[in-house]
Amino acid sequence: MQYAILCYHDEDVVWSWTKEQDQAVMGRLAIVQDRLTKAGRLGPSLRLLPTTAATTLRKTQDPPLVIDGPFAETKEQLLGFYVVDVANLEEALDIARELAAANPGGAYELRPVAVYFPDRRGTAG
């Protein structure tokens, strides 16, 4: 069975960390991640950029509406996510619109990725 572990924290605090504080946390996480990698249990993981860089595609209407900022409602729940490779925001929105056409309702939040680690399960000796 697979589990997704979703990370929540106060971004004001996290993005105010000094380089040293940030590196200290990342260093501690790397120890856990290395152990999981060696055991062949760590899938893809990533760190997102702040919500200020987010754009939201509301697909409750046709055509869907593009809104600045993160998805802020609380009556919907996070049901899944995609990672896509694109040159810019427009390309990401094009993909989101295509997905929206296939599955209207709800919203997609488009958030740039800060750091991406690919699936490391195949790398275990």
Added chain:
Amino acid sequence: MTDPAWIDAALTAARPQALAALLRYFRDLDTAEEAFQEACLRALQAWPRNGPPRDPRAWLILVGRNAALDGVRRRARQDPLPPEETLSDTGDAEAPLAEMLDQTHYRDDVLRLLFMCCHPDLPATQQIALALRIVSGLSVTQIARAFLVGEAAMEQRITRAKARVARGNLGFETPGAVERSERLAAVAAMIYLLFNEGYSAGDGSARTELCGEAIRLARLLLRLFQAEPEVMGLTALMLLQHSRAAARFDAAGEIVLLEDQDRACWDHKLIAEGLALIDKAMRHRQPGPYQIQAAIAALHARAARPADTDWAGIDLLYAALEQLQPSPVVTLNRAVAVAKVRGTEAALAMIEPLAPRLSGYFHFFGVRGAFLLQLGRKEAARVAFDQAIALANTPAEAAHIRRHLDRLMRDAAAAPG
């Protein structure tokens, strides 16, 4: 989760919004600052014991407000309020207040607090010093170090600036649309000044921390005003410029020009964030000076090698900036792109008319010298570089030009007869 470092970070992050809300309650900066200070002291006692509150901002506002009211009542010899423990330990006491402090209040509160620091009577450096003290909560010692002045002098400067701001008649009612956009523009300019104060300093000095602080304030502003393309542009511009911090100076502290920088040293997280923001801003089709400057920085950031730089695009963007905000400095910058697109001769012709207006500007002579050198006019180049050195603002700038001069001298010495 309640170690001192975490609490410190949480208090710093909560400060602008908590202090801004307290300012709205008390309409007096000193009272608001005292209330916030008192709330912080109580947080340092209560949070390690009870765990961090769900909403640190709401907690600080509630406790700060009660502490200040308590003080006022004590002075008026009335009954004191119940001790703060009875409020903070009942967990849910924060909830109604958190709901009350919705985003719309927060945004005008924080904007007001920032706008206070932009008093037109205050010189730019005092506006920045005041913002660092009030909004960011930096100590006078930290600010004095960043500005390379004595602590006593800085203390005096901030006290005077505060007094002037306090006399000002700042509206506490919710601002109208026009007033709000005027405030945003003034605050954006102040944040960019703060950034440049750090950016112009050499690498490794205490002043470079100001860049990070400016970015933090811009992100805060952007979270509150999510659909403002110029705020996106400003944030993107600072992120993209700051992404090159580690590559802008060599080990000896000397300037490394953009095209000589090791692009692997650029901070790609900051670049990704900046590019996402400029993409967002451009969707609004309301170009402004920050957006255009950010778009120029983005074209540099997108080039994997200097040779990949879209100089024609940069030339067009500078042309747009010249239209929007005519200035000889913008034309000077444009000339660098023009040199790449249409040749150095054309670029030199473009900057010659600027001479009377830029006769005191270091970069004018630096750029002019470089153009003349490219055209093989070594003697004229030497004169320009000499003028640049005389006008250098930092030792790094002077050293950079001196390297050009040394090379010229070496070439001259090596030249036959």
